[in-house]
Amino acid sequence: MLSIYFGEPQTETYIYNPDAFFNNRHMADWLTEPLSVEMIRDVDKSEVVGPNLIQSPFLGPIPPERLSGGVKTLIMIDHDGEHLFNASACGDNCAKWLLVIGDEKDRTVRLGYIMDFGRDKFDIRIENTNKIVHSMTEMTEEIVRKHLL
Amino acid sequence: MGVEQMVGKYSIEVTSNYTRYFLTVERNITVIQGRSATGKSELIRLLTSYETDGISSGVIVRSDVPIHVVDSRQWEILIQSYSKCIIFIDETADFVKSEDFARLVQKNNNYFVIVNRDPLKQLSYSIEEIYGFRVSHESQKYHGAYRVYNELYHLYHLTPGSSIAPTKVITEDTNSGFTFFQKLFNEKCIAAGGKSRVVDKLDELDSGEDVLLIVDGAAFGSEIARVIRYLYNHQMNCAVYAPESFEYLLLRAGFVSVSKKMLEETYNYADSARYISWEDFYTSVLIRESQGTVYRYSKQRLNSAYLSDASVTKVKREIPPQIKV
Numbered sequence: 001m002l003s004i005y006f007g008e009p010q011t012e013t014y015i016y017n018p019d020a021f022f023n024n025r026h027m028a029d030w031l032t033e034p035l036s037v038e039m040i041r042d043v044d045k046s047e048v049v050g051p052n053l054i055q056s057p058f059l060g061p062i063p064p065e066r067l068s069g070g071v072k073t074l075i076m077i078d079h080d081g082e083h084l085f086n087a088s089a090c091g092d093n094c095a096k097w098l099l100v101i102g103d104e105k106d107r108t109v110r111l112g113y114i115m116d117f118g119r120d121k122f123d124i125r126i127e128n129t130n131k132i133v134h135s136m137t138e139m140t141e142e143i144v145r146k147h148l149l
Numbered sequence: 150m151g152v153e154q155m156v157g158k159y160s161i162e163v164t165s166n167y168t169r170y171f172l173t174v175e176r177n178i179t180v181i182q183g184r185s186a187t188g189k190s191e192l193i194r195l196l197t198s199y200e201t202d203g204i205s206s207g208v209i210v211r212s213d214v215p216i217h218v219v220d221s222r223q224w225e226i227l228i229q230s231y232s233k234c235i236i237f238i239d240e241t242a243d244f245v246k247s248e249d250f251a252r253l254v255q256k257n258n259n260y261f262v263i264v265n266r267d268p269l270k271q272l273s274y275s276i277e278e279i280y281g282f283r284v285s286h287e288s289q290k291y292h293g294a295y296r297v298y299n300e301l302y303h304l305y306h307l308t309p310g311s312s313i314a315p316t317k318v319i320t321e322d323t324n325s326g327f328t329f330f331q332k333l334f335n336e337k338c339i340a341a342g343g344k345s346r347v348v349d350k351l352d353e354l355d356s357g358e359d360v361l362l363i364v365d366g367a368a369f370g371s372e373i374a375r376v377i378r379y380l381y382n383h384q385m386n387c388a389v390y391a392p393e394s395f396e397y398l399l400l401r402a403g404f405v406s407v408s409k410k411m412l413e414e415t416y417n418y419a420d421s422a423r424y425i426s427w428e429d430f431y432t433s434v435l436i437r438e439s440q441g442t443v444y445r446y447s448k449q450r451l452n453s454a455y456l457s458d459a460s461v462t463k464v465k466r467e468i469p470p471q472i473k474v
Contacts, residue, residue, distance in 0.1 A: 044185075090185055114374070
């Protein structure tokens, strides 16, 4: 399940800058995995050519380090369950992929803004209050009433 | 020697082999956010490359003032060393939420462009200076900045063509603006107790209310996303009216004589080295120009001269016609 911590976490496993973390810690073969290929195609509108080469319609042929911060963060979240990644590096267009990852794995991320997870029902645990929410209405109510942001 | 003033509206163009960016900056703080992969980090990378290697970087930067990129290394020293520049800060810089940064940015003679999705609560920035990037579909090369919140009448979350006759009116606080709007809307008007409490106040209301939320657009930037997200997810019938500030409305209403140009081209007058925000500027102008007149202004306590029927009528003319009083 996907869990979200809203606000400023006080833990040594918190990665504020997942972009830099990805650049120095990702493994090349992660990029050719089916989920990574799909996320890169959807978020960055780019095609993975190989473990170290992506074809971008905006930037031409690029190495993984030039991917967007959002997709780098998603890839790290998918592969690293030990760290708490700052998902504020991800825009709303990454939300569905966080749900996809959360369907398969237990992952906790940090958010500093109200990401739009869409109109469909979902299961997200709010780490701050241990409440499971199923819609954006429930999520925003929990954030507002418990003053999480 | 005095600090040089920082005023003006600056167009920035950044070009590389694959991309071209256009952005206009006219206030002390501009925030860039939005969807992933719209080129925000690439812009920062190009500016950093240009700052390091100049024309040898191959990046072309067109700007009438110098541009610098500041990251987490020695940011305080660097910011204090710059003058009349535009300083870009990427979302990877964790100091942007610190009180030290807020103190440095206030009354600073540089403009700041900050890439960040989180609300920067310790900073006063305008709703209208929150931008996203849009890629031109024809070429996939041109990244034009667009205002995320940009409505002609500063009226948000209202269906185009419709109007609102509010059953409840919420103002940010209990200062002069509240006193005026309470005169206008009577017992329907309540105060939130601060901009960070606006969403809490919305949450307390019955779902059947028709709500008008009045905020100072020039300084509400850190709260607008939370408000809009809340309204969207609760399908609340609430319109957000965000003029620059209450003082701006009074200046436009003509209680004191100020040049129209100053109100329409405030970027040429509101020195960021002297004013925290345009709200701060308009308040200062109104206080100064109303001194010694019957309309002497105080932000904390509204002069009764502004509450006469004639005065109320003058201000009402500045309020969008979609708001039914």
